[in-house]
Amino acid sequence: MEYTTLGDTGMEVSRICLGCMSFGTSDWREWVLDEEAGIELVNRALDLGINFFDTANMYSDGESERVLGKALEGQRDEAVVATKCYFQMDEDDPNSGGLSRKAIEQELENSLDRLGMDTIDLYQIHRWDDDTPIEQTMRALDDAVRRGQVRYLGASSMWAHQFAESLHTSDRLGLDRFVTMQNHYNLLYREEEREMLPLCEREGVGVIPWSPLARGYLARPHEEFDATTRGQSDSHAKNHPYFEGGGREVNERVQELAAQEGVEMAQIALAWLFSKDTVDAPIVGTTSIEHLEAAVEALDIDLSDSDVEWLEEPYEPVPVSGHD
Ligand SMILES: NC(=O)c1ccc[n+]([C@@H]2O[C@H](COP(=O)([O-])OP(=O)(O)OC[C@H]3O[C@@H](n4cnc5c(N)ncnc54)[C@H](OP(=O)(O)O)[C@@H]3O)[C@@H](O)[C@H]2O)c1
Structure with a gap:
């Protein structure tokens, strides 16, 4: 396994994050693994050096956190555990979502409980909250670090101007800042190259892209997307603009290069991300x-x-996707 320093943290992570x-329960989504199979996968990942x-x-x-916590019992220190808050957890309780101090403090306690851990290595905000001033959110998160419940803070999909504001706010108030950006970035969605990735590079922020395989679209020929249970039922996949702006041709080039190299399409799509210096894992x-x-x-x-250039060539700008 290769390891890299996550942004400016000094903490080493595998170049692949699982x-x-x-994982959790198939009651939530049909394609989700139940406990036993989830634990088996986490253990195989640890064997392969993924930390x-x-x-x-x-x-x-919440079941995903519980399964991960159970899988890591007795081997907690070897792992770097990242989780997130923001989306409303209980439809009858409006304070179970958002980024107010109340929501963050309660949701963090719940996550620690389910994980069965005293500390989360990387606590991330899943989205931006228009209803809470960023000063309040950053203070609540910094307090969690001071209490020892969280080691590092991270953010996920948002506009670059919002992320810049959060970094500036932390610096102005002398608080811990976000050290990572978990954003939507893959060969079929590259809008992050305009603003977010250069900002992260300049600020020493680690980049950990989500859906690196475009939810499976980069792992098989486009006409076969519906061949798997997830392909048939993952409504989010169909909402992303993967086949606007030259996406179909990108998919075909991934097929062609994979055949030429004798590897899988998913491996070409991941190798493309590994070739980007801004991407940590x-x-x-x-x-x-x-x-x-x-x-x-x-x-x-x-x-x-030249492979990288050829894979990228057909891409054209597409609508921003993944911020809501
Ligand atoms: N922050 C956010 O807003 C956000 C949003 C989405 C996701 N995430 C994070 O990102 C992670 C990954 O997201 P994702 O599941 O959408 O990602 P993805 O890695 O882009 O896609 C996963 C899909 O690719 C398929 N796949 C993987 N390797 C393959 C291979 N070698 N051959 C064929 N198919 C292959 C998987 O099928 P199999 O199951 O059959 O392998 C699965 O259907 C999530 O678990 C979550 O932690 C975060």
Whole structure:
């Protein structure tokens, strides 16, 4: 396994982060693994040297955190555990969502409970909250660091001007700042290259892209997207503009290069992300041990500059997607 320093934290993480949105309970989404299979996957990831795991309070309504916590029992210190808050957890309780001090403090306690841990390594805000002043959010998060409940703070999809404001606010108030950006970035969605990625680079912020395989669209020919349970039922996948702006041709070029190199399409899509200096670790989502192993093997693929250019060439700007 290759490791990298996450942004400016000094903390080492594997170049692959395992996304835990696919673990928890199939009652939440049909394609989600139940406890036993989820634990098996986390353990295989640890065997392969993956030490970085991303979950959220909302995944499987908390079950994903519980499964991850259970899988890491007795091996907690080896892992870097990231989770998130923001989305409303209880439809009857408006304070179970958002980024007010009340919501953050309660949701953090709930996450720690489910994970069965005293400390979360990376606590992230899942989205921006227009209803709470960023000063309040940053103070509540900084207090959680002072209390020892959280080691580092991170953010996820938002506009670059909002992220810049949060960094500026922390610096102005002498508070811990966000050290990572978990954003939507893959060969079929590159709008982050305009503003967010240069900002992260300038500020020493670690970048950990979500849906690096475009929720599976980069892992198989586009006409076969519906071939899997997730392909048929993942409504979010269909809402992203993956096949606007030249996406179909990008998908075909990934197929062509994969065939030429004798590797899987998913491995080419990941190798493209590994070729980007701004990216610390893509957050790979999988329910299959073979696919997890393939992701790790993709670290050995070195794309040439001309391969990268050729894969990128058909892309045209698409509507911003993933901020809501
Ligand atoms: N911050 C946010 O707003 C946000 C949003 C979305 C996701 N996330 C995070 O990002 C993680 C990954 O997201 P994602 O699941 O959408 O990501 P993804 O990695 O882009 O896509 C996962 C899909 O790719 C398929 N796949 C993986 N490897 C494959 C291979 N070698 N061959 C064929 N298919 C393959 C998986 O199928 P199999 O299950 O069959 O392997 C699965 O259907 C999540 O777990 C979560 O932690 C965060």
